[in-house]
Structure formats: C-alpha cells, structure tokens
Amino acid sequence: MMSGACMLRDVSLCSPVGEIMLTGCEMGVHTIDIQVEKRSSRYWLAQHMVSNGQSEISSELQRCVDWLQCYFIHPDSVSSLPPPAFHHPLLQNDSFTAKVLWTLFEKVELGKTVTYKQLAEMAGNPKAVRAVGGAMRRNPIPLIVPCHRVMCSSGDSGRYMGGKGDHIKVWLLTHEKKALEEVNPEKTEEST
Numbered sequence: 218m219m220s221g222a223c224m225l226r227d228v229s230l231c232s233p234v235g236e237i238m239l240t241g242c243e244m245g246v247h248t249i250d251i252q253v254e255k256r257s258s259r260y261w262l263a264q265h266m267v268s269n270g271q272s273e274i275s276s277e278l279q280r281c282v283d284w285l286q287c288y289f290i291h292p293d294s295v296s297s298l299p300p301p302a303f304h305h306p307l308l309q310n311d312s313f314t315a316k317v318l319w320t321l322f323e324k325v326e327l328g329k330t331v332t333y334k335q336l337a338e339m340a341g342n343p344k345a346v347r348a349v350g351g352a353m354r355r356n357p358i359p360l361i362v363p364c365h366r367v368m369c370s371s372g373d374s375g376r377y378m379g380g381k382g383d384h385i386k387v388w389l390l391t392h393e394k395k396a397l398e399e400v401n402p403e404k405t406e407e408s409t
C-alpha cells in the first residue's frame with residue numbers, strides 16, 4: 218500500500234551482508250531490502266553503488282546511502298549523521314506497529330540490544346510481545362530501524378528476515394559490538 222503520490226526510485230548497494238536495495242521518494246526512504254539470496258563476496262567497495270536507471274536520486278535517498286556506508290565502514294560515528302527521513306506508510310500512521318518501530322529507532326542505540334518484551338514495555342504495552350514480533354517482521358527499513366537489536370528473552374539472537382537472515386543478524390550485532398570496543402577498549406561490559 219504505497220502512497221500513490223510517491224515517485225519511487227531505487228538504488229542498490231553492495232554491502233558485507235549482501236546486496237541491499239533501497240527505494241524512496243522525494244520525501245524519504247520507503248524500504249530497505251537485504252537481498253540475502255544475492256550473496257555478494259565478502260569484500261565490499263564503498264564506491265560500488267549502482268543507481269538503477271536513474272542519474273539522480275533524491276537527497277533523502279542519498280542520505281540513506283551515506284548513512285549505510287557509514288554504518289558499515291565507521292559504525293561508531295553513524296550516530297553523528299542525520300538519518301534519512303522515512304516515508305513508508307507504515308511509519309506514517311499512529312498504529313502500535315508504528316509506535317514500536319519509532320521507539321526502536323529512537324531509543325535502542327548502536328551496540329545495544331533489547332528483548333521483545335522490553336520493547337513492548339518501552340512502546341507502552343508490556344503485554345504486546347507478539348505484536349512486537351509482528352512489527353519486527355513488517356519493518357520496512359531494517360538496519361536504520363534496528364530490528365536486528367531485538368533479541369529473545371532466552372538470550373538467543375532470534376530470527377531475522379523470517380529465518381533466512383539469522384546469520385546476518387549475528388553479523389550485525391558482532392559488527393556493532395566490535396566497533397564500540399574499538400572506541401572504548403576499557404568499557405566492554407555487557408549492557409542489559
């Protein structure tokens with residue numbers, strides 16, 4: 218259910234977790250899609266960025282590209298970058314799903330994790346653990362809205378991309394942890 222007024226463009230990026238397809242309009246990013254079946258080689262080149270058939274992309278989409286490149290190359294400094302605007306309809310309404318996604322985006326920083334239950338509490342409904350799971354599955358903007366930082370209460374990292382991206386989730390969490398340890402080698406204690 219995309220808003221009919223949006224002129225969507227797409228860009229694909231090579232990343233350490235595979236090819237990433239971004240779509241967005243002038244107003245902001247609509248989707249980030251990690252194409253796990255198109256597994257890229259382990260190396261990645263920052264300049265390997267392909268704009269599909271479009272010579273120009275909106276400034277918000279460019280901001281998204283910049284954010285992702287920073288996230289993968291210098292994750293410790295990504296918090297100093299302005300994130301792109303989001304324009305997916307799911308994030309424009311006042312549903313519980315939207316509230317969960319915005320709470321996750323605003324409150325759960327790089328290198329931190331929360332459980333589904335904690336996120337339900339943070340979004341104002343401690344009983345809505347299953348609904349939080351549903352919101353994670355529907356997250357249109359993974360990586361920037363960090364659904365990979367939501368874990369099972371058991372400590373298990375849990376499913377990602379319906380199970381086919383579980384290894385990506387582990388990779389992302391390790392990537393963030395390493396980045397923080399390099400910045401603060403003294404402070405490596407677990408955050409809870």
Ligand SMILES: [Zn+2]
Pocket residue numbers: 220223224241242243244245247304305
């Ligand atoms: Zn739009």
